[in-house]
Amino acid sequence: MAKKRSLFTRWWFWLLVVVAALLAAGWVAYGEDMRRTSEAGTAYAARVAxxxxxxxxxxxDDCGKDKLAGMELVMLSENTTNRSVTASIPFVASDTASYREGYGCVLQQWDR
Structure with missing residues (x-):
């Protein structure tokens, strides 16, 4: 009979632990910078779009072609009732700009 191996002796378990540790270390090291850069990018994209x-x-769809290089993760959506465009990077940042007569497009107030 083959000897049954425990969970802690399986190679895939340790691979999963190492990958999770690397992701956590990356988030600690670069997470805040990534969030701030993402907020600036979504604010810019929302206003321009x-x-x-x-x-x-x-x-x-045509406005989406105007995104700068490096903004491939930014997704655009619109609310035609409010005449607004929202730019977002899922789970990271989101900003909305609304059209106001006489002012053009302005970002919504940040609550940060």
Whole structure:
């Protein structure tokens, strides 16, 4: 009969522990910087996309082409009722810009 191995002697368990430890260390080392950079990127993308959509009158899909290199993770969505565009990086940051007559597109107030 084959000897049954415990959970702690299996190679995949230790691989999972090492990967989890590396991810945690990366988050501790770079998490705050990543969050701040993501907030700046989503704020920029929301304001530019809102202006593109509601000032220039282009479609949101066409406005998505204006994103800068490195902004591939930023997703754009619109609320036509409020005339606003939200830019987000899932689970990290999100910002919304709304069109206001006479002012153009302005970011919503940050509660940070």
């Amino acid at each position: 809102c202006s593109c959509r509601y000032v220039a009158g282009r479609s949101l």
